[in-house]
Amino acid sequence: MNKEIVQKMLEKYGDRATDSMFERSLYARDLAPVPAILANMLIKTLPDIVVRPSNTEEVAAIMKTAFANNIPVTPRAGASTVYFNSVPTKSGILMDLNLIKGIVGLDEEGMTVTVKAGTTWSELDEFLNNQGLAPKSFPSSAPAATIGGWFCMMGYGIGSMKYGSLLSQVKSIEVVLPDGSIKKVSQETNPALDWFVSSEGTLGIITQLEVEVRKLTNMKHFLLQLPDARKMLDTMKTIIDAPVVPYNMHFSDQECLKAMKALGFSPANMDIGCIIGIDYEGSDEELKQAQEIIDSLAVANKLVNPIPQESAELEWEERFKALKLKRGGPSVLGAEVWLPIKGLPAYLEDVQKMARGYGLNLFSYGHVVTPEYATVMTTFYADETQTIKYIINLSLVKKIHDIGHRYGGNPYGVGLWNSPMIGRIHQPPQLGELRKRKQAMDSKGIMNPGKVYRAPLMLNPFNYSLGMNVLAGVRRVFGKGW
Ligand SMILES: Cc1cc2nc3c(=O)[nH]c(=O)nc-3n(C[C@H](O)[C@H](O)[C@H](O)COP(=O)(O)OP(=O)(O)OC[C@H]3O[C@@H](n4cnc5c(N)ncnc54)[C@H](O)[C@@H]3O)c2cc1C
Structure with missing residues (x-):
């Protein structure tokens, strides 16, 4: 990026802009620990300048400068995404939006x-x-x-x-x-x-x-223990079809429960079967009906085991601690799949077959977010300090996505790392329409380039698939117990 433009922006935005190497390097990554050697081989993650606008007019002024000078701009807010969504691929301006608040x-x-x-x-x-x-x-x-x-x-x-x-x-x-x-x-x-x-x-x-x-209304929380994933799906469907719609429904498979128990986090100290957490909100009458729905499920079916209310309430209180499994780390790797719930039991069975094949533990949990779809996170432990092993382990993320794809699923979110699988997320006419919109809105291609619409050359679907399959083969033969 032109040094004069950097200098002018530093002068204009004062302590809300920086070109310090140390500060810029904090923006060259996100929550996912990707070895720099891998990222730097593919893209330019280090922004030339970080600017923190505090209102719409400042955002507009920065965009005008970027537009006039063809400078890439990467917007970044909480940076709680993990696919380099808010990490630059072509340096340029990193626009930190956290001051536009209130x-x-x-x-x-x-x-x-x-x-x-x-x-x-x-x-x-x-x-x-x-x-x-x-x-x-x-x-x-x-x-x-x-x-x-x-x-x-x-x-x-x-x-x-x-x-x-x-x-x-x-x-x-x-x-x-x-x-x-x-x-x-x-x-x-x-x-x-x-x-x-x-x-x-x-x-x-x-x-x-x-x-x-x-x-703001009252809430009621329930946790049910089911013997297996098929019974879990039947129970989910009964709850979805009941007259009161749950506010939230989440689940964990047995491997996830075991890992949580080992860390002291398992609801009611359980490690057998699967659990579903169901949260209702609404009027007192709705909550009374919800209680009746859950009670009748347990009475009608001895395989459904309600867990004490206090554990269900604790589970809700911990709703923002989805990453607590990481404590068993040092790191976790994983894939989040947008999956039809009808495919959930078969998906979970294949995930466990994969775990046996590669000699590792795979934990799955997720949220049912529509009557037909869930977001399912399947994770495993890895060690980011062991660079080679860690890069080889990244191939297992694709293998998890392959299982999801087999049951009608696709990656949830694209960013950079899921861009080779864009053809699984959108059908060709839909993808064509998205690319047309991008061209119409951003003909210079300066807005968060290198993401979403097509993979960068080195990550094109053919290279990606071949590379990941070879690494997965290496992992299967040499990596048991990593
Ligand atoms: C523990 C945990 C739980 C999560 N739970 C969920 C969940 O329940 N559901 C879910 O969907 N995701 C979830 N996520 C993923 C992520 O947190 C969400 O997608 C989140 O909403 C991203 O918001 P952010 O402010 O962190 O955005 P960032 O990560 O900063 O940015 C996300 C993308 O949006 C762009 N962007 C950000 N702000 C703007 C803006 N104002 N204008 C234009 N572009 C912008 C960025 O360039 C980037 O491409 C979870 C992540 C973690 C770590």
Whole structure:
């Protein structure tokens, strides 16, 4: 990047901009520990400058400079994603959006809140709770994840089962387009709101969102123990078809329970079978009905074992600690799959076959986020300090995705690392349409380049598949017990 432009930005934004090597290097990674040797071989992760705008006008001014000078811009908020979604691939400007924070206005009659994009879900929840309200849904990374960040990703999490995706709850957004113009976007405008959902910062910078809210109500929590995954699926279906819709439903397989028990985290100290956690929110009448639904499940079917209420409540309290398994680490690797729930038992069986084949433990847990789909996370322990072994272990992530694909699933989120599998996420006409939108909105290709639409050359699907399969073969033969 041109030194003069860097210098001008440093002068204009003062201590909200930096070109210090140390500070920039903090932005050259995300939550996933990817060995620098691998990342640097493929892309340029180190930004030339990091800027922290504090309002929409500053975002627009930075975008105008980038547009006029063809400088890549990578938006970054909570950085709680793991596919290098918010890590540069071509250096340039790293736009840290965490100062664009706060509540703009609450419309209690219309039941919406307008909020700045860098506000975290926990901050919004706290504000709303003080008014007797709550967000309709939020990610289980709510303490770090921002409203804008989740909208730019898939937007399914806790509460989606009852209230749908985040897209269905957002009325409008304010967005700064790649040329620096500011636009209010709704489902009626051109471009429409749904262009920006899951766009992963590749079409513009979202600065403000108007989001639906709900009344803060009481909750009831349940945990059920099931002997196996098939019984778990039957029970899920009965609960989904019942007259009261759960707010949230999550599950863990037996291997996950065992790993949690070894670390002292297992609900009610269990390590046999699977568990489903079900959370309801609503009126007293709805909660009474929910209790009857769960009671009748247990009475009608002796294989369904209700776990004491205190454990179910504790499980809910720990809803933001999805990474606690990492304590068995040093690191965890894994794949998150968007999977039809009807394929869940077969998926989990094949995952365990894979675990036996490679001589490792694979733990699966997830959330049922629609009546038909779940987000399933399958993880295993790895050691990032053992670079070669760690890189070979990365091939197992593809193998887990292959199992998901066999049962109608695909990667949840794209970023850089899942871009070789983009053909599994979108059918050709849909992908063609997304590429057309990208071309129309960002003809210079400066917004978060190298992500989402196609893999960089070295990661193209053929190279990726061949490379990962060879490494997986090496892992299978030489890596038992790593
Ligand atoms: C423990 C844990 C639990 C998680 N649970 C869930 C879950 O329940 N559901 C789920 O979907 N995900 C989940 N995630 C993944 C991740 O936390 C979410 O996708 C989160 O919403 C990302 O928000 P963020 O602010 O961290 O965004 P970042 O990671 O900073 O950015 C995400 C993407 O959006 C872009 N971006 C960010 N903000 C903006 C903006 N304002 N304008 C334009 N582009 C922007 C970035 O360039 C990047 O491509 C979880 C992650 C962890 C570690």
